[in-house]
Amino acid sequence: MRWVSLGVLTYVYVVGELSHFLLGIVSRPMSQELHYGDHACLPNPNLSNKSDECRPLNETSCPLLLEDDKNSTCVWDYSGLGLQYQVLAGPAFVAVFTTAGVIIGIISDRFNRKTVVTVCCAALTLATGLTGAAMSYWQLVVFRMVMGAGESAFTPTCSSMISDMFDESLRALALAIFNWGVYFGYGLSYVVGNFITAADIANMGWRWSYIITGMMGVLATLLLFLIVRDPTRASQAESKSGIQPTKPLRTISTISGDSEDSDVEFTDINGKNIVTSPTGSQAKEGLLRRHSGPKDVAKALCKPPLLMLTFAACIRHTAGFSWAYNTQLYFLTYYPGFNIGLWVMSASIIGGSLGVTVGGFVSDKLVKRIGIRARLYVLAASQLIATPFAAGVLFFPPPGAFFSLLGSYIFAEMWFGVLFAVLLELVPSTVQSTSIAVFLFVMNNVGGNMPVVVDPLSHLLSYRSALYIMYPGMYLASSVFFFLTSFLL
Numbered sequence: 001m002r003w004v005s006l007g008v009l010t011y012v013y014v015v016g017e018l019s020h021f022l023l024g025i026v027s028r029p030m031s032q033e034l035h036y037g038d039h040a041c042l043p044n045p046n047l048s049n050k051s052d053e054c055r056p057l058n059e060t061s062c063p064l065l066l067e068d069d070k071n072s073t074c075v076w077d078y079s080g081l082g083l084q085y086q087v088l089a090g091p092a093f094v095a096v097f098t099t100a101g102v103i104i105g106i107i108s109d110r111f112n113r114k115t116v117v118t119v120c121c122a123a124l125t126l127a128t129g130l131t132g133a134a135m136s137y138w139q140l141v142v143f144r145m146v147m148g149a150g151e152s153a154f155t156p157t158c159s160s161m162i163s164d165m166f167d168e169s170l171r172a173l174a175l176a177i178f179n180w181g182v183y184f185g186y187g188l189s190y191v192v193g194n195f196i197t198a199a200d201i202a203n204m205g206w207r208w209s210y211i212i213t214g215m216m217g218v219l220a221t222l223l224l225f226l227i228v229r230d231p232t233r234a235s236q237a238e239s240k241s242g243i244q245p246t247k248p249l250r251t252i253s254t255i256s257g258d259s260e261d262s263d264v265e266f267t268d269i270n271g272k273n274i275v276t277s278p279t280g281s282q283a284k285e286g287l288l289r290r291h292s293g294p295k296d297v298a299k300a301l302c303k304p305p306l307l308m309l310t311f312a313a314c315i316r317h318t319a320g321f322s323w324a325y326n327t328q329l330y331f332l333t334y335y336p337g338f339n340i341g342l343w344v345m346s347a348s349i350i351g352g353s354l355g356v357t358v359g360g361f362v363s364d365k366l367v368k369r370i371g372i373r374a375r376l377y378v379l380a381a382s383q384l385i386a387t388p389f390a391a392g393v394l395f396f397p398p399p400g401a402f403f404s405l406l407g408s409y410i411f412a413e414m415w416f417g418v419l420f421a422v423l424l425e426l427v428p429s430t431v432q433s434t435s436i437a438v439f440l441f442v443m444n445n446v447g448g449n450m451p452v453v454v455d456p457l458s459h460l461l462s463y464r465s466a467l468y469i470m471y472p473g474m475y476l477a478s479s480v481f482f483f484l485t486s487f488l489l
């Protein structure tokens with residue numbers, strides 16, 4: 001039954017990530033109906049051949065470019081980009097996601113975890129379905145905030161439940177399966193957002209993408225309610241049995257990349273002190289149940305190596321979110337006739353899964369020979385190697401861009417588990433859980449909100465140039481600062 005429960009929890013995570021990233025796929029038709037964001041000269045949607053000559057034209061010259069049959073090649077309309085889009089994609093979701101994660105984590109420590117996840121899944125489902133009925137930009141903002149609050153429970157609470165369902169021999173595998181929800185959800189958002197919108201069911205276009213995702217959420221909520229049971233917590237099991245935990249041997253249990261919205265969990269071999277992202281219930285254990293206080297956490301995190309590591313991680317997280325929130329719109333802008341749905345889904349699932357696996361394996365092998373600096377070398381090298389692949393995504397036209405994207409994912413996604421392995425080894429065990437919770441809170445807020453800079457950079461330079469800076473540029477910058485961190489150890 002525990003494997004069935006694991007399947008349900010993984011499906012819930014897939015729905016959450018699908019709901020999270022769907023906005024970036026349907027932003028253009030959504031903005032054209034609800035009137036938000038920037039205007040641009042776009043290919044005429046009523047023509048079968050989408051011209052790439054429209055992009056540089058202004059409002060005056062845009063309608064003057066004509067086809068042989070005298071129909072306008074281009075139209076002046078909302079592009080789906082602009083500051084309002086970046087706010088909707090980033091701060092409206094991330095600020096609530098990270099803050100609610102702390103609150104829901106504390107609630108999960110005190111109440112039935114299955115009930116917490118079920119309620120949050122229902123809230124996300126309701127917000128997703130209502131987005132399909134939104135009639136104004138500010139309704140989108142409110143629904144987006146509710147989505148963030150709902151999804152904030154999935155990683156910490158579900159990871160805690162899975163850790164109690166499986167013993168040490170299967171826990172890493174179980175958590176790894178669960179975290180594949182990140183890549184499947186992100187990849188599916190391109191399939192649902194592109195193909196369902198194009199089907200234009202009942203002349204409702206993008207709205208049916210959210211309605212169908214909401215239906216998937218209804219199923220997820222019902223499965224949670226009917227199948228999943230909250231397992232006995234590890235601490236309760238030890239208390240009842242009278243068994244005292246042995247000396248904990250810390251290990252990475254599973255990792256998952258950003259691209260899209262990244263999460264990580266760690267667990268002790270004895271099953272205690274789970275640390276979850278962005279700020280899970282067990283991550284608060286150090287603050288709530290130990291004698292160490294905020295001053296001890298601040299002292300641990302304010303050491304030069306930790307400050308540099310935090311700065312590098314924020315830069316790297318910014319790169320991932322900058323690309324995730326702009327992938328669809330970038331290809332719509334420069335290659336309007338190319339449907340990217342299946343290409344991005346394949347690159348995300350294959351590349352991301354390989355990356356998180358290879359990163360931990362290589363890091364664990366090298367650290368036995370070189371020590372903790374080896375992990376920082378892996379961090380620096382992986383992001384450095386990913387940089388030209390990321391630049392290639394913006395340089396090459398499709399489909400070549402997607403082979404470059406695959407390479408970028410394989411190397412870039414090596415970072416997350418390795419990053420927190422370093423953090424676990426640098427932070428004192430007495431404040432370890434709380435320190436990681438604070439670290440994640442800072443990293444998710446900075447990385448999730450910084451992509452708003454793409455809009456002013458686009459106006460100052462160009463959209464592609466802005467992404468060169470915020471995507472491969474940030475990979476390269478993070479590589480430098482990860483490497484510099486090694487000199488502070």
